[in-house]
Amino acid sequence: MSTTPLLEVTDLHVAFRQGKEDIPAVRGANITVYPGQTVAIVGESGSGKSTTAHAIIDLLPGSGHVTGGSIRFDGQDIAKANKKDILAVRGSLIGLVPQDPMSNLNPLVKVGKQIAEVLVANDVVKGKDVDRRVIELLEEAGLPDAAQRAQQYPHEFSGGMRQRALIAMGLAARPKLLIADEPTSALDVTVQKQILDHLDQLTDDLGTAVLLITHDLGLAAERADHLVVMYKGQIVESGPALDILQDPQHPYSKRLISSAPSLASQRLLSQQRAEIREHAKEVAEEIAEEVAQLEAEFGEGSDIVLEAKGLRKVFSIPGSTPWRKNEFVAVDDVSFKLPRGTTTAIVGESGSGKSTVARMVLDLLEPTSGTVEFDGVDISTLRTKKQQLAFRRQMQPVFQNPYASLDPQYTIFRAIEEPLVTHGIGTKAEREARVRDLLQLVSLPWTVSRRYPSELSGGQRQRVAIARALALQPEVVILDEAVSALDVLVQAQILALLADLQAEMGLSYLFITHDLAVVRQIADDVLVMERGKLVEHASVDEVYSNPKQAYTRRLLDAIPGGSIELSR
Amino acid sequence: MPEFPIDLPPKALPGQERFVAAVEVTPLADTGSFDDTRSPESQWKEAWKRLRRNWIFWVSAVILFVVVIVVLFPQLFTDIDPTRADLSRSLEGPSEGHIAGFDKQGYDVFARTVYGARASVLVGFLCTLVVTIPGVLFGAMAGFYGGLSDTFISRVADIFFAIPLLLGALVGLSIINNLWPDRGYWGFILTVVFALAAFGWPQVLRISRGAVLEVKNLEFVDAARAIGKTRRANLWGHVVPNSLAPVIVLATVSLGVYIVAEATLSFLGLGLPTSIVSWGNDISAAQNQVRSGERLGVMFWPATALAVTSLGFILLGDAVSDALDPKSRNRE
Numbered sequence: 022m023s024t025t026p027l028l029e030v031t032d033l034h035v036a037f038r039q040g041k042e043d044i045p046a047v048r049g050a051n052i053t054v055y056p057g058q059t060v061a062i063v064g065e066s067g068s069g070k071s072t073t074a075h076a077i078i079d080l081l082p083g084s085g086h087v088t089g090g091s092i093r094f095d096g097q098d099i100a101k102a103n104k105k106d107i108l109a110v111r112g113s114l115i116g117l118v119p120q121d122p123m124s125n126l127n128p129l130v131k132v133g134k135q136i137a138e139v140l141v142a143n144d145v146v147k148g149k150d151v152d153r154r155v156i157e158l159l160e161e162a163g164l165p166d167a168a169q170r171a172q173q174y175p176h177e178f179s180g181g182m183r184q185r186a187l188i189a190m191g192l193a194a195r196p197k198l199l200i201a202d203e204p205t206s207a208l209d210v211t212v213q214k215q216i217l218d219h220l221d222q223l224t225d226d227l228g229t230a231v232l233l234i235t236h237d238l239g240l241a242a243e244r245a246d247h248l249v250v251m252y253k254g255q256i257v258e259s260g261p262a263l264d265i266l267q268d269p270q271h272p273y274s275k276r277l278i279s280s281a282p283s284l285a286s287q288r289l290l291s292q293q294r295a296e297i298r299e300h301a302k303e304v305a306e307e308i309a310e311e312v313a314q315l316e317a318e319f320g321e322g323s324d325i326v327l328e329a330k331g332l333r334k335v336f337s338i339p340g341s342t343p344w345r346k347n348e349f350v351a352v353d354d355v356s357f358k359l360p361r362g363t364t365t366a367i368v369g370e371s372g373s374g375k376s377t378v379a380r381m382v383l384d385l386l387e388p389t390s391g392t393v394e395f396d397g398v399d400i401s402t403l404r405t406k407k408q409q410l411a412f413r414r415q416m417q418p419v420f421q422n423p424y425a426s427l428d429p430q431y432t433i434f435r436a437i438e439e440p441l442v443t444h445g446i447g448t449k450a451e452r453e454a455r456v457r458d459l460l461q462l463v464s465l466p467w468t469v470s471r472r473y474p475s476e477l478s479g480g481q482r483q484r485v486a487i488a489r490a491l492a493l494q495p496e497v498v499i500l501d502e503a504v505s506a507l508d509v510l511v512q513a514q515i516l517a518l519l520a521d522l523q524a525e526m527g528l529s530y531l532f533i534t535h536d537l538a539v540v541r542q543i544a545d546d547v548l549v550m551e552r553g554k555l556v557e558h559a560s561v562d563e564v565y566s567n568p569k570q571a572y573t574r575r576l577l578d579a580i581p582g583g584s585i586e587l588s589r
Numbered sequence: 590m591p592e593f594p595i596d597l598p599p600k601a602l603p604g605q606e607r608f609v610a611a612v613e614v615t616p617l618a619d620t621g622s623f624d625d626t627r628s629p630e631s632q633w634k635e636a637w638k639r640l641r642r643n644w645i646f647w648v649s650a651v652i653l654f655v656v657v658i659v660v661l662f663p664q665l666f667t668d669i670d671p672t673r674a675d676l677s678r679s680l681e682g683p684s685e686g687h688i689a690g691f692d693k694q695g696y697d698v699f700a701r702t703v704y705g706a707r708a709s710v711l712v713g714f715l716c717t718l719v720v721t722i723p724g725v726l727f728g729a730m731a732g733f734y735g736g737l738s739d740t741f742i743s744r745v746a747d748i749f750f751a752i753p754l755l756l757g758a759l760v761g762l763s764i765i766n767n768l769w770p771d772r773g774y775w776g777f778i779l780t781v782v783f784a785l786a787a788f789g790w791p792q793v794l795r796i797s798r799g800a801v802l803e804v805k806n807l808e809f810v811d812a813a814r815a816i817g818k819t820r821r822a823n824l825w826g827h828v829v830p831n832s833l834a835p836v837i838v839l840a841t842v843s844l845g846v847y848i849v850a851e852a853t854l855s856f857l858g859l860g861l862p863t864s865i866v867s868w869g870n871d872i873s874a875a876q877n878q879v880r881s882g883e884r885l886g887v888m889f890w891p892a893t894a895l896a897v898t899s900l901g902f903i904l905l906g907d908a909v910s911d912a913l914d915p916k917s918r919n920r921e
Contacts (some may be wrong), residue, residue, distance in 0.1 A: 439818075473631050
């Protein structure tokens with residue numbers, strides 16, 4: 022490794038112009054990258070990590086501009102360079118792999134041609150050699166049948182394949198530095214692992230330095246030699262990756278490391294979980310007894326609060342002609358039991374059918390065959406409106422997207438009150454008191470009730486969604502990717518809140534997620550789904566210590582940073 | 590010298606030494622905090638704030654304020670009776686008390702222009718109302734329920750949409766005028782309104798249907814279903830209110846468009862009869878003076894009033910569109 026830095030960012034300041042003011046986005050960042058090294062910038066959304074990266078290649082969006090500091094690349098200050106000099110550097114000396122593989126390829130141009138453009142623009146090869154080189158590059162990026170693939174359009178590629186094409190593009194001119202801006206955050210974990218492994222190997226072979234931008238501390242730790250932690254536009258800690266992980270100094274890095282699900286200690290978690298489960302089960306049993314004795318409007322008070330029997334959902338999709346229909350089996354023969362007061366997680370990649378199961382359980386989608394029994398009652402037999410409302414009261418969902426799951430025109434008060442109004446519960450004053458209690462339950466101040474969802478952060482909205490789901494005092498809550506869209510710190514808070522509520526109210530959770538790392542913190546049983554089928558069903562500890570299926574093992578291996586030992 | 594174990598981590602390279610920022614420099618924010626000093630803002634209030642910042646809005650607001658005052662209180666602007674003709678002053682130029690002079694029939698041009706605003710704006714306003722209500726109603730139902738009801742509603746709308754607005758209204762009005770020649774002020778106004786609205790509502794329907802299709806798949810609609818809200822309650826309580834923004838924009842622009850359409854119909858002699866003072870009729874009557882070049886002022890006043898009024902509504906529509914959908918704004 023050479024000792025002259027390839028990239029030296031010194032005291033970089035970046036600001037966005039808003040009206041007549043400059044809003045600072047990056048304040049005094051110092052980053053050094055040596056040839057062939059991988060350096061990761063880690064931070065939550067809005068921390069300035071992408072802005073820093075974009076400032077280096079002069080691709081700041083909108084009104085962003087560098088307000089101070091220097092960016093020395095290969096001995097040349099490119100912060101003060103003119104447009105022409107930047108163009109000479111961009112692409113040929115610094116490559117970029119952008120974040121979203123779906124929107125970064127031109128849908129109207131063949132993939133091969135888009136890579137050829139890079140080659141021609143940077144004068145790498147000329148004439149007939151271009152096509153040959155394109156195919157070589159695609160092969161190198163790990164695309165099978167590269168010659169054919171080069172002739173296809175982006176929509177014929179899967180997300181992972183597109184990202185490979187973008188990597189081929191970023192490396193086309195053999196740059197000395199590759200900036201990878203969240204290169205895999207839109208992809209499934211297993212695909213993410215394949216692609217990052219491949220990228221690692223490729224940049225090693227070529228001796229390319231990589232500046233990896235990511236929100237995932239585990240991923241950064243696993244891939245980078247040097248780590249830079251950013252928070253609110255400033256670097257709060259930087260140094261050798263393992264050093265920081267094992268001995269974080271800044272309170273923010275400490276918080277980040279203790280919240281990262283993939284890095285949390287397994288033993289500690291199963292202990293905590295066992296305590297919560299015990300408590301929740303006790304409360305749940307009391308509820309079950311009450312239900313059984315009172316002969317409530319709904320349920321028998323059995324130990325299994327929710328049971329799916331042979332659930333199957335077939336969607337018919339248009340075939341080659343209007344009268345031909347193709348069948349797509351989204352969910353195939355899925356059965357499981359959810360014991361009262363516990364959490365069952367359904368884990369799978371996108372398209373595995375896990376959300377379809379959730380929708381069928383919630384009676385938002387009719388199964389093609391199979392039944393869902395709630396506390397011993399088949400929900401498809403509920404005919405009267407009263408029965409249906411009684412069922413709805415017992416089972417509530419919390420959805421993934423905290424930005425879309427609350428009506429933007431409802432105040433927080435109305436959003437939480439709505440279920441009570443729909444079910445005709447209480448007088449106006451009683452409902453207000455209940456909303457007050459619910460807000461307290463999810464640790465939000467009462468003043469929040471006058472606000473609209475757009476004024477709240479993602480985590481706060483998810484708290485509101487939980488409060489709303491609990492308004493009817495349900496026995497079961499279906500959490501459909503309920504923490505997936507949140508930053509790690511907020512995710513950890515919400516998971517803790519969910520665990521507390523479970524213990525306190527004896528709730529049973531069905532926890533749908535693509536992220537095996539968070540499962541350990543909240544679940545007791547795990548169902549692994551692959552292409553609509555249930556492939557593994559076991560307790561959390563069993564799945565982690567002794568996964569039976571190759572697919573489950575792959576999912577576990579793909580958790581970034583899962584293998585890193587933390588000495589605490 | 591003590592020997593170092595072989596797996597000692599490599600010494601950090603210059604520039605990559607361990608660095609920890611002082612806590613005071615970037616204090617940790619409370620992740621649950623929010624700004625409690627600001628007053629709560631609904632989407633509509635936010636839109637209003639954006640609207641207020643826009644110059645175009647203020648220009649259109651001034652125009653439309655004047656138009657509304659003219660419509661409601663024309664007598665504030667002139668005490669001349671617009672229906673009193675003085676043939677002896679036919680085509681006389683501007684004089685004291687008659688700033689716009691007289692037309693061929695000896696009507697006061699300025700008074701005609703002031704009183705003509707009422708019929709034009711009334712037709713524009715009623716037309717917009719009559720197209721928007723069924724447009725939103727059926728558009729929302731088609732988009733929300735889908736399937737057969739969507740096919741039926743959309744195909745019926747397509748039939749009307751295929752006929753050009755003005756052509757359809759012309760044919761309709763010429764038939765009604767033959768069958769029922771004398772029907773009073775409101776009779777004439779309402780027939781023009783319905784003749785235009787009959788071919789205008791599919792446009793609103795399409796916009797509304799599209800907006801509903803977008804909103805109905807959002808998670809809050811599912812969340813409302815899961816609490817037991819009926820489909821109908823969901824449609825009117827959540828889906829429609831969240832799909833109104835593009836309809837409001839369209840309605841504002843339509844106001845201007847229908848005012849022009851009414852003038853066109855009256856100009857062609859099939860809209861409002863000459864007994865009703867309207868800009869379209871006056872423009873029509875002024876044709877000859879323009880052709881002969883005798884007195885352009887006769888045409889200038891009603892034509893300018895028409896142009897400025899419809900411009901006012903179209904500018905307002907533009908400003909409202911920016912305010913309701915800030916992402917679509919194209920500045921810089």
